[in-house]
Amino acid sequence: MTPPPGWYPDPHAPHLQRWWDGTAWTEHRHAPEAPADPVPPPPDGGAGRTRAVAVTTAGAVLVAAIVTAAVALDGDGGGTDPRTAPTATSPAAPATNGAPEPTPETSASEPSADDPAVVEDQLNGVTFPLLDGWVRPQHIAQDDVVMTTDGTYDCPGGVGLCRHGLVFSRTVTENDEKSPEALAKADIEDAADEAYDRDRLGRELYGGIESHRAVKSGPVAVAGRAGYFVRWRVHTAEGPGGYVQSLVFPSSVGTESPVLVRYVFDAGEDGPPLADMDRITKGIRPFGDADTGGGVGSSIGPSD
Structure with missing residues (x-):
């Protein structure tokens, strides 16, 4: 499960917040104290809509790529951008639109049936x-x-x-x-x-x-x-x-x-x-x- 859309610490610049659209990082960033639009527009107009269609038709592939932190080309082809989802272990900055923060997931540490001992x-x-x-x-x-x-x-x-x-x-x-x-x-x-x-x-x-x-x-x-x-x-x-x-x-x-x-x-x-x-x-x-x-x-x- 990936976090919902929202503002999270930028993995490349933790002092900034970056918009996660639910499937990938966008190019929208702002300082934590600076106001930001609750939901930024797609960075490239029609290209953003095209990318949304691509995500819908190839959702399983893209989600798998996000979960495994695969490196994919960004929208303008000018380099690479890690498409890693915001991690639950990293503290998320408060969302400026008043939406609740993603809830970190916890894992049980009790021995399981797979315990070799x-x-x-x-x-x-x-x-x-x-x-x-x-x-x-x-x-x-x-x-x-x-x-x-x-x-x-x-x-x-x-x-x-x-x-x-x-x-x-x-x-x-x-x-x-x-x-x-x-x-x-x-x-x-x-x-x-x-x-x-x-x-x-x-x-x-x-x-x-x-x-x-x-x-x-x-x-x-x-x-x-x-x-x-x-x-x-x-x-x-x-x-x-x-x-x-x-x-x-x-x-x-x-x-x-x-x-x-x-x-x-x-x-x-x-x-x-x-x-x-x-x-x-x-x-x-x-x-x-x-x-x-x-x-x-x-x-x-x-x-x-």
Whole structure:
């Protein structure tokens, strides 16, 4: 959008005012204290009317040229004149005809969906921090994946391709249970089986699960709400195995159905740092509230 016709500081001589006709600068100038006609006549009579017709018939081209500050020849062909529209950031001098001044436009500075450090879960109204080594999901067959580690490798079981880390986000709707603790404890076994036992095609990508042990659990603040997590260490027949975690917390949108976040981290030197589970949890934010974080606080510590 370009400013309406009016007197504005001359881009070539800021101590003067120059008439902007809504599409281009004219040759009419005056000192700020000197009176001026409210609407000056075209500088070249019939030529001005001809230019108005040209603007009408080729409006899209001229407006694009104005917005991009293209340099075009002036009316008499005697040089060049930047056809840059008056900028909203430059203070406009008071109009002498009593018309209101153009209102400067403001732009929002809040993070958007295009922020490379944030992944959005629009269904549950939260964002996840995209840590170093993590990427948005691409070519993923599993549902509800919000991020993965970068790259793939041949699964230890000799079939398929695996990833060293995955994070899932789901809405709990299949039962009436609302307790984050009860839901997290009920989900952890399914999370381990889906991650390290058999995939949807029945393949044992890691040779199957041999054993597991609980390594951590407890209440945790997530996006300003009270949640609960359970973490297992899983040992597999092939490969180093890994860690799975089920995290549940109440959603702040819609029916406030519980949100289930699953973490799957390979163990061993190639797996992501286990601390990333806590860092991701701490960085979960509700939409529009970048200051509402989470993490295990001093008043709600985890139990091993």
